Amino acid sequence: MLTYEKDIKPIKITAREAYKQSVETEEYLNTLRDVYSDIQGNIKDGYTNAHFFYDSMSLVNRVYRELLAQDYNLTLEKEKTCYHLTADWSDVDLDPNKKYILPLDDATSWEGELYYATIVNDHWAIAKAFTDTQIIEGGCTVTAKDIEDAPEWVKAIEPVEV
DSSP: OOOOGGGOOOOOOOHHHHHHHHHHHHHHHHHHHHHHHHHHHHHHTTOSEEEEEESOHHHHHHHHHHHHHTTOEEEEEEOSSSEEEEEEOTTOOOOTTSEEEEEEEEEEOTTSOEEEEEEETTEEEEEEESSHHHHHHTTOOEEHHHHHTSOHHHHTSOOEEO
């Protein structure tokens, strides 16, 4: 059965419900900022996990889903008065002493060149070459530390060890 736009009834909520939803969203975004800040701090200090404690089941579930989407190993336990969430990244296989290239999958120029993320003059940029060998010989490799400090769009690229 087809539904037409004129048949869809808008969902009405009270001003109090709208306010509550906006406050919860702001709290969630602030919580995520704190979580990622704590994780980055722990990484810089050489730790391979982070612990978070929450009173709200709905908030811990939202944070859990976000971190799970980022491929963290997670443990969630109910304690007496709160929820204990542990994020672990000990199995990350990037060796800080190795070099990597960052190919942008499914991206090619009209001439058939492949695109790679790299650092040029201390800024992230896109380089292109016909082969991985050309990009390596051109000095467009990066380290695990470079990737760790990179913007999110770079971190989303699967590194290839060279």
